[in-house]
Amino acid sequence: MEGRSAADIDAGGVLPGFTGALVRDGYAAYRHLTDAEHAWCGAHLIRDLRGVHEQDPAGQEWAEVMAGTLLMAKKMTEQAVAAGRDALTTDEVSHIRACYAGAVAYGRQQNPPDRDGKLSRAGTLVERFATHRDTILRFTVDLAVPFTNNQAERDLRPVKLQQKISATWRTLQGLADFATLRSYLSTAAKHGQDALDVLKQLFTTGPWLPQPAVSS
Known part of the structure; x- marks a missing residue:
């Protein structure tokens, strides 16, 4: 398999008919594997957040807040599993989602579109988190899904x-x-x-x- 397009993935026989949880990066070609439950790899997300934060720590504080939210959620799921629980409580999930929404709102505040309506690299990352919240946080509602791949x-x-x-x-x-x-x-x-x-x-x-x- 030479390329990474959807056609290349199918030609290479990658996970045909897979119906489990697919923990992956943000590469768009994987989206056509519609039988699977998709989850975004937390390690990739933390790396993306670190990339924008390191370039402008003061102007991209939202990225640090979002990374902290993901790591907090990771710790909560690990503690739940260690305690023999099969799910987080409703209050725990609500707390994670509230922190997540706050980080997205902060990110939009720090990265408004320019006069032509275009977003910066950091602004695009904010919208990625807004659009794919359920995929990114799948590990919090299904403890069998790992935080990373x-x-x-x-x-x-x-x-x-x-x-x-x-x-x-x-x-x-x-x-x-x-x-x-x-x-x-x-x-x-x-x-x-x-x-x-x-x-x-x-x-x-x-x-x-x-x-x-x-x-x-």
Whole structure:
């Protein structure tokens, strides 16, 4: 897959029919994956906010306020999960949304359009937060949705490292075998399994498989 357009994504077979939560960056081509529930990666958002704030700390205080709101919400969801809760309270969600709305209002105050009605880079970022509030805050109403997609990026890093070392894959089968093995080890690690143990099991008694969840 050479490009990143919607057509390229479909041609590459990226998440066809995926119906779970897709934690992603703001790239517009992902929006056509309409079967999924979309959530915006918090790490990308914090990075965008930091970028405008560092250029003009006094004139872009709203960005610091918004970043603080996101990090506050992240901490609240983490504490809820640690306490065994499956959702934030209505009051907690309302508090987060009120802080969020305040940050957007402050951002609009600090970044009015020019005489032609055009917005600056910071003003455009403010409107992005205003337009995509529900997508950005999805992690606050569904605690199974992570704040960032860092885990997915970490899972892809070994592939990029191998590609960098070898410069290219000699065969398509070799690439498929590498991806299968990495997927096996990554899934095992997420379930607390030791890599060496599951590799030994793979070549002796058969592959390790995660146990299905037991419904109550």
